[in-house]
Amino acid sequence: MSEIKKVVLAYSGGLDTSVILKWIKKTYNCEVITFTADLGQEEELDGLEEKALKTGASKVYIEDLREEFVRDFVFPMFRAKAIYEGRYLLGTSIARPLIAKRLVEIAKKEGAQAIAHGATGKGNDQVRFELTVMALAPEIKTIAPWREWNLNSRKALITFAKENGIPIPVSKEKPYSCDRNLLHISFEGGELEDPWQEAGEGTYLLTVPPEKAPDSPEIITLGFEKGNPISLNGENLSPATLLKRLNILGGKHGVGRIDMVENRFVGIKSRGVYETPGGTIIYIAHQDLEGICLDRELLHLRDSLIPRYAEMVYNGFWYSPEREALQEFMDKAQERVTGEVRLKLYKGGVYPLGRRSPFSLYQSDLATFEEDEVYNHKDAAGFIRLQGLRFLGAKKNA
Template identity: 50%
Template sequence: MKIVLAYSGGLDTSVALHWLKERYNAEVIAFCADIGQLESLDTVRERAVRTGASQVRVESLTDRFLKDFALPALQAHARYENKYLVAAPLSRPLIAQRMVEIAHAEGADAVAHGATGKGNDQVRFHTSVTALDPRLKVLAPVIDWELTSRDSELAYARKHGIEVSVNQENPYSIDTNIWGTSIECGELDDISQAPPARAWQLTTDPKSAPDRAERIRLGFEGGVPVAVDGEKLTFADVVRRVNRIAARHGVGRVDIVESRLVGFKTRGLYEAPAATVLMAAHEELESIVLDREVLHHKQAMALRYAELAYYGYWFSDLRRAFDGFVSTLQPRMTGDIDIELYKGTCTVVGRSSPHSRYNSSLATYESGDTFDHKAGAGFAYVWALPLTRP
């Protein structure tokens, strides 16, 4: 048997690699996706080989992640429960997609992941793989094995000589990529308490952020962020630069008690500096370019789009249909948005577009007003007719 394992080099996937070999007498291919996470991947390959992987693939997928997953979510304004910018959920279908591709190339019988039974990721991996190739088995060793605690995993690792890096000083479960960071567990389980300062991984405490606001100009072409302060950059470099700037000002923090996919509430901290700023800018651009009916329909659709990403339905027909609608609007999303960053806040302070529908001569109440007020009175009469009673 041959298995492709989504491998991070942490405790769960390191133990899973050995456990899969032992349980299924299998050849295990360790796959690690570099999608701009904060963690160093320098030792991942060596650690996987020492743990018994027959082959190790560490692949840079940041550009693919941004282009095929983060950008559609940005353009759709995907926020789960109107707060969470779904950074981790966007990465799971990419990892699953690449595992399926490797399985096909290597003739593997199954893919495996290190997600737990009470988390969202086990569903996301399973649904994504099933959508792409229902013939592949999806193995979940952390759910299936006899190891019932972190201590039992550590004992298993010691017994089999598996090298793992465990930091007892960090009680959190942390997942990162270039689009955002998620932090869970530990003291955060007490939702009556503010998160400890040490829980935040990327952003400056807004109270300690610079006392002077910083203004940046974001340039869009066809709905894609292409420039910062007039300097043309790749999408990836825009994200990296805005991440640095916005994080310095404490922008992009979210503390949410969310409705987890498997049915209960959970608390999560999320940091997404660039995603927060870029989404605010793209929304503002849409507000001056789209007509009222399209704009309101798209705003209503955004919540459903985020749900599909969060629920693991990225490869669903509905999500693709939503993308079809959103993509038809993007050619006109060209322009510049000025954003001011100050102590955790992100405020739009200027906007322009060659496709703007804003007409100052219609909007003004000063001299130069070209609106036909008499026509407005007639419009109000007609608009009110459905509310009249006999």
């Protein structure tokens, strides 16, 4: 402890991180600098600096990282078509390496010996934060209060806050643990801890229920360049602006709701409700465009690597050499994934209606059911015989 004179804390201004701020100052007798990243969580940032300083912070960083988040983290992940356990689009997972990167950069700038986070000892975030720090600056220590203190309940946190003059929100606490950014919002806790019980209305914020979505579909066109979405209905937009627009459209039509039980890295099964409206639209459109742009063997090889890539993101290995090397392959595969996809949004669904690309591999004269002059149907007989040769040997030896 005596070696730690200055700490940079990932700070939200909520009860947990406010208590952590004061607890670190008292326990380590050191200076605490707070860092808050605006990733599009739409939480009120007004008054956050004042609250942090009043709680004991010596300096406050509040940074708008929305464009960097979407451009350098979300889009590379989407170029890899990453999805965890077939359903989760990794909204929380992909935000952590950026937050941790900035914690490290600020710590170096300020001469801090440690960073601190509010992740519990049960979850994935502790791993994501700390692996990032180890990869980028192994000399910097990490303080994880939930693994050190004896404040193991909300009641204990409130008592500590009252004893130390930390303001406590007067509004009724929601029963959920939430994480929000431009890609998604997640809900855990409350009735969700019973996997048989239906999620309550409070677990959905970004999307309307599909049955209450408009009765008329909405048609949109999404443009891509080298695997990245770049335009909506012909209008070029920045990464963050595009994702925000798609969130509004998807939310209006009830797109992007997922209720699932997943496997945490630490070995615990956890139920979560996720809303990813804009991300779901991008994912489906991108997949559809790849159908005409990617060679069959390249597509199949890439798809075989998706589970491994997604695990790297989910488990916190964003800055690992294997993820970075695999990203090179994923990006190489996306060089010709350029074009447009026309989509219908309707009652919770995203339905591709058409796709076109200057690099399309689709050949109508080969695919047609009408008469053509480029394909000899008789050739298929020899092809099938060659494919079945191994069956003949197996049958003979049976």
